[in-house]
Amino acid sequence: ELKVEQNPLFLSMQEGKNYTIYCNYSTTSDRLYWYRQDPGKSLESLFVLLSNGAVKQEGRLMASLDTKARLSTLHITAAVHDLSATYFCAVDGPGYALNFGKGTSLLVTP
């Protein structure tokens, strides 16, 4: 059974600070996805990581993938309030169905 573990599950951070969210998965996969979810909304795609060593950046968020370690990170730089949301990582399972982590609820405070 494919397992996807995120940590931390809850994160409260001050504006301007940096932090990293970790995503570990249990079986080999070359694809990993990061999503953002705002309350009451569906998922917004942030990053699609398709190979070992992939690194993508968008604004204050940067994601990386190490398939050998089965680890992805989502790094937040100089957090701002607008980044407050829940962040999910997900890995392809059989038939490309996604297996999601439990999500990291991020709150950025002044």
Added chain:
Amino acid sequence: GAVVSQHPSRVICKSGTSVKIECRSLDFQATTMFWYRQFPKQSLMLMATSNEGSKATYEQGVEKDKFLINHASLTLSTLTVTSAHPEDSSFYICSARGAYYNEQFFGPGTRLTVL
């Protein structure tokens, strides 16, 4: 990215009634569509995978007679919750994947409340 719509966005129904949710890929052909369910403060759980023209594959623990999935065309999949009960109240999200994409595209979700 490609666009996926869902209808309705919100539905409230009485216990025992059936509810149909539509998921459409608007600008691409979806070879596979997925249905997920999300309870409050929880992650998304896959309910079923459907391929156009074939029967859906349900995840363990999902009642196929209760959650009827039809994928009649390359742009439309429907989920019918039959004889809905309050415990079926949840946020239902569909996604679609096309042959030429490396990712799934998610619909905006349907919030079902069963009274």
